Amino acid sequence: MQTLPLILEPEVLEGHLGEENLLIVDLCKPDTYAQLHVPGAVHLDYGRIVHSEGPAKGLLPDDAELSRVFSEVGLTPDKHVVAYDDEGGGRAARLLWTLEAVGHRNYSLLNGGLHAWANEGHPLSREPVQPTSSDYQAHRVDSAIADLDYVRAHLDDPSVVILDTRSPEEYNGQKVLAARGGHIPRAVNMEWTAAMDQERNLRLKPAETLQAMLEPLGVTPDKTVVTHCQTHHRSAHTFIVLKSLGYTRLKGYPGSWSEWGNRTDTPVE
Numbered sequence: 001m002q003t004l005p006l007i008l009e010p011e012v013l014e015g016h017l018g019e020e021n022l023l024i025v026d027l028c029k030p031d032t033y034a035q036l037h038v039p040g041a042v043h044l045d046y047g048r049i050v051h052s053e054g055p056a057k058g059l060l061p062d063d064a065e066l067s068r069v070f071s072e073v074g075l076t077p078d079k080h081v082v083a084y085d086d087e088g089g090g091r092a093a094r095l096l097w098t099l100e101a102v103g104h105r106n107y108s109l110l111n112g113g114l115h116a117w118a119n120e121g122h123p124l125s126r127e128p129v130q131p132t133s134s135d136y137q138a139h140r141v142d143s144a145i146a147d148l149d150y151v152r153a154h155l156d157d158p159s160v161v162i163l164d165t166r167s168p169e170e171y172n173g174q175k176v177l178a179a180r181g182g183h184i185p186r187a188v189n190m191e192w193t194a195a196m197d198q199e200r201n202l203r204l205k206p207a208e209t210l211q212a213m214l215e216p217l218g219v220t221p222d223k224t225v226v227t228h229c230q231t232h233h234r235s236a237h238t239f240i241v242l243k244s245l246g247y248t249r250l251k252g253y254p255g256s257w258s259e260w261g262n263r264t265d266t267p268v269e
Contacts, residue, residue, distance in 0.1 A: 004080055007204060007244045008108040010117045013038070013082060017123075023079040027091035028114055038084065038110075038117055039125040042073050046091045049098050050231065055178065055262035056255045058231025060145065066102060066138035074131035077104070084110035084117070088193065088202045094236040097252050101145055102138040109240050116201035144239075146226045146251035148259055152266065155185055160224045162187040163217070165235040166257065177230055178261030182268040184228070188217040192234040195241045207245055214245075221247045228253035228260075 004016070016022055017039055024041040026033050033043045048069045051059040061069070075081065081099060083092035089109055096107045110117065118124060154160040164171050164187040171189040173181030183189070195210055196202045204210065219225055225242055227235035232254040239252045260266045 004082070004108045006108055006240070007111050008082060009111050010120060010122050013108075013110060013117075014122050021079050023073065023075060023081050025073060025081055025083045025092075025095060026085070026114075027083060027095060028086040032086050032114070034126065034128070036118060036124045036126060037114070039123055039127075040129060041084075041125075042129045042131045044069070044073055044095065046085075046094070049095055050233075056259035058233060058254050058256055058258060060098065060101060060140065060254050063102075063138050063140060066098065066140075067136055070136040070138055071134050072131065074134050075104070075136045076134050077136075079106065081107040082110055083107065084113040086114040088115075088196055088237070089113055089240070090192070090233050090237045093240040094233055097144065097232070097236040097239050100239075101140050101252075103141045109244075112201040112203040116203060119201050144251060146228075146253040148253075148255055148263075148266070150251070151184065151226060151228075151253055151260070154224075154226075155267070159222075160226060161218050161220075162226045162228065162253075163219055163235070163238060164189045164257075165192040165227060165229045165238045167191050170230070170257070178257055179264075180261045180268050182261075183257075184260060185267050185269045187228075187269075188219065190214065190217060190219075190238070192229065192237050195238065204241060204244065210241060210245060214242075221245075221249070224249040224251065226251045226253055228256040230257045232256045 026041040051061040083095045085091040169175035227238045229235040
């Protein structure tokens with residue numbers, strides 16, 4: 001199978017359906033998957049790839065749990081994963097960030113997800129797919145992960161920019177979803193949905209448009225960019241957006257505001 005791009009158009013995926021080393025993963029709601037999905041796609045419950053400890057809801061499961069999950073869906077080191085969902089790509093992107101966090105970098109995001117696939121006449125199936133289980137061994141690597149200590153240690157580092165992808169109301173503290181409202185000091189805000197083209201079935205906006213939105217915020221490729229939201233769901237999408245634009249110094253903060261905003265020893269603006 002030829003190398004597939006990170007942002008994969010539906011018509012390109014259709015031409016590769018059925019190929020041996022392709023693993024298509026559906027992160028839609030279970031009832032949506034039962035009604036329609038990309039032919040050959042296996043379903044994965046989003047809750048399997050996130051972990052909670054107290055108020056922190058978006059943590060990364062440990063290596064043993066990730067090994068179980070990836071083995072159940074039939075992942076092997078040579079497989080190229082294509083992920084999609086029915087909500088604009090947040091769940092799918094969280095899966096791809098998780099793969100990045102364990103060093104599996106053969107993956108793509110279906111541009112527009114199920115919206116683009118179904119609305120543009122590509123083949124659909126109602127047949128559930130039972131994957132052939134594998135023995136995938138997941139071992140996390142730190143390059144894609146920013147934990148609380150990393151963020152706290154780099155609050156005053158001009159080479160690091162913290163990109164908060166929550167709504168402006170959450171960022172400004174008008175909408176409070178933790179013990180405290182507001183944002184991490186020096187963090188800049190771009191709501192994750194700003195990257196989506198509502199007129200093109202939730203595809204990503206053109207690269208030049210995205211860059212024009214990011215650069216005034218100081219989110220430039222020469223810096224390490226840490227993306228976060230409430231549980232690193234929305235911000236995982238932004239992580240993939242930045243990767244597609246050629247950013248190489250990227251980290252996701254899985255605890256995000258559900259961790260930072262619920263502590264008493266973290267500074268808040």
